[in-house]
Amino acid sequence: MKVSIINLSNNPTPKHQTDESAGMDLISNLDTPITIKPLERILVPTGNYISLPRGTEAQIRPRSGLAFKHGITVLNSPGTIDSDYRGEIKVLLINLSNQEFTINNGERIAQMVVSSYHSVEWEIVSELNETERGESGYGSTGIK
Numbered sequence: 001m002k003v004s005i006i007n008l009s010n011n012p013t014p015k016h017q018t019d020e021s022a023g024m025d026l027i028s029n030l031d032t033p034i035t036i037k038p039l040e041r042i043l044v045p046t047g048n049y050i051s052l053p054r055g056t057e058a059q060i061r062p063r064s065g066l067a068f069k070h071g072i073t074v075l076n077s078p079g080t081i082d083s084d085y086r087g088e089i090k091v092l093l094i095n096l097s098n099q100e101f102t103i104n105n106g107e108r109i110a111q112m113v114v115s116s117y118h119s120v121e122w123e124i125v126s127e128l129n130e131t132e133r134g135e136s137g138y139g140s141t142g143i144k
Contacts, residue, residue, distance in 0.1 A: 001053065003114065008088075009047025011106050023061060023111030026091055030105040036095040041075050043090045044109055052083040052114065060091055061111045071097030074110055081112075 007013045014024035028034075029047035036042050052058060060079035066072040075094040091110045095101050103109060133140070 001056070001114065003053070004051040006049040007047060008049070011047065014046075014048065014112055023113045025063070025108040026060070026089065026110045026112050028091075028103050028105055028107050028109050030103065033102050033104045035100050035102045036072070036093060037100050038095055038098050041092060041094040043092055044103060046089045046091065046109075048089045049086060050081070050089065051086065052081070054083050055119075056083055056114055056116055057081060058089075059113045059115060060089075061113060063108060063111055066109070070101050071095060071099075072101055072109075078113075 005013055009027070009029035011027040011029060014026055016022075016024050026046050026048070029045045034042060034044065050058065058081035060074055060077070060081065062073040062077055072093055072095055075092045079092060081089060089112070093103075093109060
């Protein structure tokens, strides 16, 4: 799939790190470093603008290394970029650790996955079809 991109940063465009990677790393585009205090949230610019094909979205997800090693994650994960959005991609990060964390220009801060979706047309009914699971929800299948 080809996606149009404008990259106004001095960093590379998002790319897959391996041939079978689902996500592409998003890179911070900063004039000066940003320090995120514990439990603070901040919007980090990337300098990237995209035009997705109709019927697709870009999902913004945390980078596992930042989350595990530093407690930095994407707050509204996964965040969604709709196909009609033309503004700059910015990443909403939060620091869930008890230590400050500094982001510098050019650092990989999140992943972006482009996916297809289906538009839904609701059909109002009075009952739903039966399944083996039924209404069993949270924790109903156990942990082992």
